Amino acid sequence: MSTSKPRPRLMLVTPRVVDPGALSFRLMQAFAGGDVAAVLLRLAPADDRTLTERVKQLAAPVQAQDVALVVETSSTQVVSRGGADGIHLAEGTAGIAEIRASLRNERILGVGGLRSRHDAMDAGEAGVDYVVFGEPRPDGSLPPLPAVIERASWWAEIFETPCVAYAPDAACVPALVETGAEFVALGDWVFAEDVDIRAAVAEADAAITAHMARKAAR
Numbered sequence: 550m551s552t553s554k555p556r557p558r559l560m561l562v563t564p565r566v567v568d569p570g571a572l573s574f575r576l577m578q579a580f581a582g583g584d585v586a587a588v589l590l591r592l593a594p595a596d597d598r599t600l601t602e603r604v605k606q607l608a609a610p611v612q613a614q615d616v617a618l619v620v621e622t623s624s625t626q627v628v629s630r631g632g633a634d635g636i637h638l639a640e641g642t643a644g645i646a647e648i649r650a651s652l653r654n655e656r657i658l659g660v661g662g663l664r665s666r667h668d669a670m671d672a673g674e675a676g677v678d679y680v681v682f683g684e685p686r687p688d689g690s691l692p693p694l695p696a697v698i699e700r701a702s703w704w705a706e707i708f709e710t711p712c713v714a715y716a717p718d719a720a721c722v723p724a725l726v727e728t729g730a731e732f733v734a735l736g737d738w739v740f741a742e743d744v745d746i747r748a749a750v751a752e753a754d755a756a757i758t759a760h761m762a763r764k765a766a767r
Contacts, residue, residue: 554705557726557733557757559750560713562684564737565593569606575746576607579739580614582747583754586732587617589637589659597627604631619659625651625761635659635678640687642668659713662687666703673710680704681734683715683725691715691717698728705729719749725755733757 561579566572579585588611592600604620608631611618617634620627623644628636635657636648641664649658661681663669669680682704683697694717701714711731716722719736726732739749 555731556584556730556761557729557731558584559704559753559757560587560589560732560734561585561739562589562691562715562734562736563591565591566603566607566739567593569603572740573607573610575740576611577614579746579750580616582657582750584757585614585616585750586737587619587634589619589621589734590633591621591737597624600624600627601631603634604628606634608634617657619657623648635699637661639684642671642675645672645677649676661715666700668709669694669700677710679711679713679732680693681713681715682730683717685715685717685736694724695723698724701728701730705731705750719752723755723760726756726760 563572576588590607592603604627610619619637620633620636621637621639623638625648629761635681637659639661641662645660657678659679660677661684662671663672663680672680682700683692684700685691697714701712704712705728713732713734714725714728714730715734715736716725717736722733735753
């Protein structure tokens with residue numbers, strides 16, 4: 550791993566959101582726990598007008614904390630009218646070129662649902678701003694952690710486009726930090742009612758701090 554890489558940062562992946570107000574409160578708690586770079590906002594199904602309003606209600610408070618708001622959608626209008634910082638495509642490389650052209654370089658474009666190394670390389674060549682490894686599959690199942698570690702480590706060592714390593718639980722965070730991924734995503738488990746979200750973010754942030762201390766000592 551290159552010692553010149555910056556400190557990894559955290560991304561929060563929300564559950565499917567219906568009530569932006571309740572989520573905003575939880576997010577402010579999370580931001581108090583440590584260094585969060587971005588929120589990946591996942592919205593419950595609704596018409597575009599309703600989706601846009603949900604994004605609007607979250608964009609200002611999130612961005613006021615110097616945190617980027619990226620929305621899982623294929624609608625550039627929902628993102629632009631809602632004032633979000635970017636789009637996340639959850640289902641692989643389909644539509645990347647068209648959306649990249651529509652967004653130009655004004656907003657972030659990220660992609661998940663990458664089934665192979667070839668898919669990831671295609672996404673990078675298409676001009677995405679980050680790729681995600683390890684997030685839940687459409688059926689809710691998760692790829693094996695060793696496979697996610699291998700894929701994130703491979704990408705982080707070779708490619709300049711940042712990658713996000715998805716943590717399905719708190720115990721996985723330290724191993725994913727060690728991959729060299731620029732971001733570690735805390736899945737929607739962190740928003741569960743029985744989870745102290747501030748403490749969970751603080752624990753993940755501490756894992757990153759420990760990783761950087763080990764790097765400095767080498």
